[in-house]
Amino acid sequence: MILILLGPPGAGKGTQAKRIEERFGLLTLSTGDMLRTAVREGTDVGKRAKAVMDAGKLVSDEIIVAIVDEAIGRLEPTQGFILDGVPRTTAQADAIGAILEKRGRTLDHVIEMKVDDTVLTERITGRFTCAKCGAGYHDTFKKTKVAGVCDKCGSREFTRRSDDNADTVKARLKAYHAETAPLLDYYRQRGLIRAVDGMAEIDQVTRQMEQVLTRN
Ligand code: AMP
Secondary structure: OEEEEEOOOOOOHHHHHHHHHHHHOOEEEEHHHHHHHHHHHOOHHHHHHHHHHHOOOOOOHHHHHHHHHHHHHHOOOOOOEEEEOOOOOHHHHHHHHHHHHHOOOOOOEEEEEEOOHHHHHHHHHOEEEEOOOOOEEEOOOEOOOEOOEOOOOOOOOEEOOOOOOHHHHHHHHHHHHHHHOHHHHHHHHOOOEEEEEOOOOHHHHHHHHHHHHHHO
């Protein structure tokens, strides 16, 4: 199964991808994670992407298409996967279509995570992650059970994304509406879009997604 998660920053794509991948034996390909790794490692791509990411703008289609093509190429030929945070432009969607065709693969579903803009800034600016195991938390909506200690692995070290601040979030939302939202129509025309209510409780969103993925 090949699945695209489409939705604004803060919609819960990463959170849901983690849950869905376990249930359906998929791997998640997140261009945001790939780029953050490239920035951390100081690679050429990382150097080119850093300032763009800090400004909340979109990294060039050329870079994105190259890293996605490479990531898909590293998978076993029949391995199912979730694209998280990609495509974000029509050019990326076209290129991903071509990459899949070249490999004889088919896109099965595009899930739209519907969330009101009004809650996104609060969702994004409050989030933090365990530096050791990657578990995700939120200052208000998902605190650790013991303050300052990761529920999953007991680590006391946490990280926050440098682009999860109010100014950058504004730019990221603007980029979403201008460049990415048109993809809803793009995939609707291809009969692939299914919407879930991203405002619901985390478990409920997962259940809605499971229903979509097991329906056909
Ligand atoms: P994300 O983790 O998906 O929120 O992505 C973080 C940042 O990485 C975005 O604000 C963009 O600057 C960049 N980025 C990630 N994926 C893409 C993409 N598919 N196209 C362009 N830029 C991207």
